[in-house]
Amino acid sequence: MSALILEARDLELRFGGVQAANGASLKVHANERIAIIGPNGAGKTTFINLCTGYLKPQAGRVFFGGSDITALSPRAITRLGVGRSFQIPQLFLENTVIENLLLALSARERTWSPFLRLDRHPKTEEMWALLDIVGLKDAGRRVVRELPEGMRKLIDIAVALALEPKLIFMDEPTSGVSSHEKFQVMDTLTRALDARATTAIFVEHDMDVVARYASRVAVWAGGRIAHEGTPDEILNHPEVRETVIGVGV
């Protein structure tokens, strides 16, 4: 298997009475497409928050590229090359789609000159190309606030991709998309990830999507990864079928 790029080791986090993470461990290798599945409220989003520095574990460590990032801020972790999209898209709603991407581009390139206009960024074309890949080129000049949830989810992912991360976490990338468009969306996303050799971890509730796009599946139950394997192994696992897929879909 290719190089280990992220490792979560025995993460623990309790919110009051809720044990959201209870010895959660996961190893991620370069170019994997890991799907995390599990019931609602199980702690999948919390796991992403722990890995990206938004939440700090009460025990356990997170390593990225061999170094310990447990204590780092989301900002520092992002700069190391970890991107993320959110379950509820986190965008600059009053700005246009292309401005959202250009701001990400400026962050990546550290182009903060007060004499440069954002809309005249020398690499603007690159962002239009990215929008084209995710099929949003026509919406580029629209204000995000006016756009439907499904599009916002894609923009949220595009913003993360604009940073050219080595690893991206996507929290339910297809949740705002109608079921007959899910494959299409995942096809475009997979193409974008492949083109950039970006490793991806995504939370997903749709087992058809999981079966088709994941290289590995991790089942989140009881605050940890309870089962791991290929989509075939996991989706046919009797216990997983009963506890996760039976109620989770």
Place this chain on the structure above:
Amino acid sequence: MARQLIIGAGLLAALIIFPLLSPWSTVILTVALCEGLAALGILVLLRAGQVSFGHGLYFAFSAYVVAFMAAARFGHEVLILVPVATAASGLLAALVGLFVVRYRAIFFGMLNLAISMVFFSLLEKLFSITGGADGKRVPRPTLAGISLERAEFELWIFYITLGLAVLAALGVARYLLSPGGKALEAIKSNETRLEYLGVSSRKVLFGAYVLSGLLAGLGGAVIALVSGHVTPELAYWVRSGEFVFIAILGGVGGVVGPFLGALMFQIIRGYAAVYAPETWHAVLGVMLLVIIFFAPNGLYGLMTGRKPAGTGQ
């Protein structure tokens, strides 16, 4: 943008001509420009969704720097006094900024207020140094080495201030369109995403804060020159509140807004002093209510016909 330029150019033309027609208005217009500059600083912070109720601090600090230097006959020259005092305010803003940019919303506003009030008290209480509540006189300095008569001096200062205000407005407009300016707006719209772009919102706000301190400082330096006198009132919270009032009145949609607001404020103040000396604060209050309810983008918004932003929440 085009409309902004037209309104700005129209305002500029009017300001260039007015003092020539009615010399009595020179000082009032200069004062309006100074308050407009401070309100422009408020506009910058408002873009990040932050309100400072303490920018009188930088206004007053700069004014007192001018007063001390002028009194000490050290750099008794406008071309030295104004840049030095403005830079001093910028430095103070950097110092205070290190601390206040960690806070948001009400805490940000109140911390600024608190710090400005500490400075106000110092100005009042350290009588032997600052002259207490009576303040300090500012002897009229030279301008480019030339000692001018009062009327001439005032006219020159007005045109210099007008030039500086134009430069400041264009500079701020430029900055707001730059990636850093957009990042500043991002603090208001989604700080979480900004951090997840790898951008330090504190650094972004810090830059804006120093800029706002410089703008208020520039205004304060000129105020000291044209009024020939500085008092602790410049740092008083009412003064800081006026800057916010002016910014909202004029509108924060464009850099011309604060200057429109400042002119309107001077007009209201001028008329109210004559016709309603007892109730002029009530007049201001009603004015602000009307603006908030019927023209939330201020005078500038009325002129450009911009719809209120962010009403789709």
